[in-house]
Amino acid sequence: MANQPPSIEVQGLSYKFQDGSSGLEDVQMILPPGSRTLLIGANGAGKTTLLRLVSGKRLAPTDTIAVGGTDPFKHGLEGVTYLGVEWVLNSIVRTDIDVPTLLASVGGNVYPERRDELVEILDIDLRWRMHAVSDGERRRVQLAMGLLRPWQVLLLDEITVDLDLLSRSNFLAFLKRETETRPCTIVYATHILDNLAQWPTHLVHMHLGKVKAWGPVEDFHSEVPQWTSENSRLGELVLKWLKEDLQTRGPRNGRQNQAKTYESLEGLGGYGLEKPS
Numbered sequence: 001m002a003n004q005p006p007s008i009e010v011q012g013l014s015y016k017f018q019d020g021s022s023g024l025e026d027v028q029m030i031l032p033p034g035s036r037t038l039l040i041g042a043n044g045a046g047k048t049t050l051l052r053l054v055s056g057k058r059l060a061p062t063d064t065i066a067v068g069g070t071d072p073f074k075h076g077l078e079g080v081t082y083l084g085v086e087w088v089l090n091s092i093v094r095t096d097i098d099v100p101t102l103l104a105s106v107g108g109n110v111y112p113e114r115r116d117e118l119v120e121i122l123d124i125d126l127r128w129r130m131h132a133v134s135d136g137e138r139r140r141v142q143l144a145m146g147l148l149r150p151w152q153v154l155l156l157d158e159i160t161v162d163l164d165l166l167s168r169s170n171f172l173a174f175l176k177r178e179t180e181t182r183p184c185t186i187v188y189a190t191h192i193l194d195n196l197a198q199w200p201t202h203l204v205h206m207h208l209g210k211v212k213a214w215g216p217v218e219d220f221h222s223e224v225p226q227w228t229s230e231n232s233r234l235g236e237l238v239l240k241w242l243k244e245d246l247q248t249r250g251p252r253n254g255r256q257n258q259a260k261t262y263e264s265l266e267g268l269g270g271y272g273l274e275k276p277s
């Protein structure tokens with residue numbers, strides 16, 4: 001998939017976790033080459049599960065996922081970058097190490113132009129030592145490391161939460177430029193919609209392990225007939241989806257469930273905790 005932006009095609013994908021519980025159910029979506037997709041859904045909707053399967057980190061049933069026409073699990077991860085929780089928790093970025101060494105360790109000297117561009121965009125101070133930076137500063141270095149090699153598919157599982165508004169805006173603009181200037185495709189799972197109105201080309205709405213809707217952004221415009229700005233239209237659309245999802249699902253811990261849970265704790269002899277009144 002060298003000179004073509006890859007498409008991401010998922011057809012009839014169901015997935016069960018090791019404990020037998022259902023992770024995904026009959027997921028279907030087709031994201032065209034060069035698209036920038038926002039993956040939307042409440043906590044627990046299945047976004048991370050889906051991204052990990054698409055990245056090839058987990059084995060999906062045969063013939064359910066094709067990235068650039070090939071199965072990402074069978075044919076290796078070349079060109080597919082997944083930045084998620086594991087990436088964020090990597091402990092090396094908390095040690096007493098300097099930024100140039102870290103960037104060199106992921107190919108900074110092979111791609112000096114990309115390295116310098118990312119350092120500028122993410123406003124990274126090359127004198128930082130990683131044990132003595134803030135969470136947001138650390139995140140910026142991590143993003144530069146993760147994005148340095150010119151990926152063809154980027155699967156981004158909300159790791160921009162601690163970026164300040166300007167850094168996040170620069171970062172999103174950089175990603176947009178990437179899809180416009182070289183063959184690559186992005187899927188971004190996020191709950192933060194600030195300044196994202198002009199960013200996505202496609203939306204995917206997940207609920208309880210299923211894809212409820214997917215398609216080009218314009219297809220969803222009619223769902224929010226009144227809005228005050230493009231930003232609020234996206235926000236209102238997502239708020240509408242999440243409210244509908246909550247109504248369908250019901251609260252996770254309705255009063256009945258709470259009573260059952262506390263009863264079962266009492267049966268275990270308790271943990272020395274006060275029972276809530």
Ligand SMILES: Nc1ncnc2c1ncn2[C@@H]1O[C@H](COP(=O)(O)OP(=O)(O)OP(=O)(O)O)[C@@H](O)[C@H]1O
Pocket residue numbers: 017018019021023041042043044045046047048049050
């Ligand atoms: N290893 C596992 N075994 C069993 N269930 C799991 C496992 N990992 C996740 N789940 C469950 O699968 C569901 C989907 O989880 P997932 O992490 O994909 O959600 P998400 O949409 O990414 O949520 P968030 O927005 O909170 O990151 C959740 O209900 C979660 O509890």
